[in-house]
Amino acid sequence: MSLAPSISVPRTRFNTLPLAIGVFCLLWSYAFVAGKIGVTHCPPLILLAARFSLAGILILGATLIRGEAWSLSWRDAAIFAVLGIANNALYLGLGYTGLQSVSAGLGGLIVSANPVFTAALATLLLGEGMTWRKAAGLLLGIVGVTAIVWHRLSVGTDSAHGIVFTLASLASIVTGTILFKLLAPKGSLWIGNGVQNLAAGIVLAPVAFTFADVRAIDFTPGLIGAFAFLVLGGSILASWLWFHLLKVCGAIAASAYHFLMPPLGILFAYIVLGEHVEARDLLGIIPVALGIYLVTRPAKAGA
Secondary structure, three states: OOOOOOOOOOOOOOOHHHHHHHHHHHHHHHHHHHHHHHHHHHHHHHHHHHHHHEEEEEEEEHHHHOOOOOOOHHHHHHHHHHHHHHHHHHHHHHHHHHHHOOOHHHHHHHHHOOHHHHHHHHHHHHHOOOOOHHHHHHHHHHHHHHHHHOOOOOOOOOHHHHHHHHHHHHHHHHHHHHHHHHHOOOOOOOHHHHHHHHHHHHHHHHHHHHHOOOHHHOOOHHHHHHHHHHHHHHHHHHHHHHHHHHHHHHHHHHHHHHHHHHHHHHHHHHHOOOOOOOOOHHHHHHHHHHHHHHOOOOOOOOO
């Protein structure tokens, strides 16, 4: 019988961050395809008002059923409501309006410029330093997105009207990202996500039913499937993961994952919707990807 002392080997804790990043990127990328399917069969504002309202009810209803205590102060609840207007109502309201006349691939690409503008605003408002490397990255990101948008306009693939709405959508999510870090709401992200969705649904509902025609809804299996994905995969899971990444990684680093969206979005749009992809579109992703690498690459010690 061995008398040697037993050695306790500590367990290696599984790092869930890469999994969270991967799931978020897949869900967020495919959401552009699901959104394109949805707005083909339903007015975008009605689709979004129903999506946000149902997601908010499901999240807060599940919280109530589980007996989870309300962990938000009035200030935090108000902040999440404001974030819901910026990140949900404005971002997707403008984006889905744009999706009616631009491809899902281009819509995803334009919104993926989020890290570039987030980095610029984070420098001004959050006190994050600007270096030559970050400045070069910002310029490359802008050049890449501009080149693809210009090419799409020149060949008549996407409309200028739709691109303007998509650019406004980009401005909304950048604003929401900065506001989240600037205002730093406390409490449960799960409950906060429910408040955001419900606030967005309440804001959009009267606008949707005033300016959109309910009779234009075409109830097809495609619409039902897209709506289910947008509620469960988009508004509930992907949104929760997004704010989790913002808390864990910071504004610039979390936003950087949006630059993984263009190739995934274009791939999903090609597979599911049969959207045409040109080599020049893919080449435009190169300066964008290089730009975000320069913006988010950690500086060397002592540099």
